[in-house]
Amino acid sequence: MEDGFTGLEAAVVLIAFVVIAAAFSMVILAAGFSISQNVGTEVTEGVHRGNSGFVLAGSIFAVDTNNDLRRAEHLEIPVQLTPGSRPVDLRTVSIRFRGFHNYEEMSAHDPLFNSSPPPSRFSIIRPIRDDQNPVLQPGEVVVFMVKPVFSWDLSPNSRFTVEIIAPGVHPLHIPFHFPPSLTTYTRVG
Numbered sequence: 001m002e003d004g005f006t007g008l009e010a011a012v013v014l015i016a017f018v019v020i021a022a023a024f025s026m027v028i029l030a031a032g033f034s035i036s037q038n039v040g041t042e043v044t045e046g047v048h049r050g051n052s053g054f055v056l057a058g059s060i061f062a063v064d065t066n067n068d069l070r071r072a073e074h075l076e077i078p079v080q081l082t083p084g085s086r087p088v089d090l091r092t093v094s095i096r097f098r099g100f101h102n103y104e105e106m107s108a109h110d111p112l113f114n115s116s117p118p119p120s121r122f123s124i125i126r127p128i129r130d131d132q133n134p135v136l137q138p139g140e141v142v143v144f145m146v147k148p149v150f151s152w153d154l155s156p157n158s159r160f161t162v163e164i165i166a167p168g169v170h171p172l173h174i175p176f177h178f179p180p181s182l183t184t185y186t187r188v189g
Helices: 002-050
Strands: 054-056 061-063 074-081 094-099 103-113 121-126 141-147 159-165 172-177 185-187
Touching: 054 172, 074 159, 094 141
Parallel strands: 103 121
Antiparallel strands: 054 074, 061 074, 061 185, 074 141, 094 103, 094 159, 121 141, 159 172
16 A cells, blocks of 8 residues: 555655646747747848848049148048938938048938038038938948048048948948049049
8 A cells, every 4th residue: 555655645645746847848939939030030130130230332432622642621522321221310420531641431422412521521412402312222332422520531542441331231331542643633543
């Protein structure tokens, strides 16, 4: 009889372990399903972001408006989004200028579509949109006018970098090495 009770006790303990293991496995499975759903969303977002960014859409020019060929006053940089990118609000863009004499982060001029922003600002000089719509769609090309405060870095033989940055897309890094001499409208990239 005691052997029967011992067997019955062992069966109860075994059933208790199985019930506890089943409860823990359900908790672990639920956590795994939750994590896997989030991972799928994150992977999709990462793939989308990895395929999106700014790219050059033509030649870059250094422009000398003062007929002083010792340095240019601004850069004209044509860019577009890669195919499949999400639209970008150009008001959220920042441009970093890193030169030997100067480092600055430029923000958008208000109004954004303007043919002559003040120093330390950038604007869109082409196309001029009558509706002032600041959203850049994939396939559209805009030309940034980048106007640093100090233009000493825009002189012959200078080296510097311009970075165009927007939330949610890969930045565009453009290294420059200016030619030994400048004209009023010099192609530099």
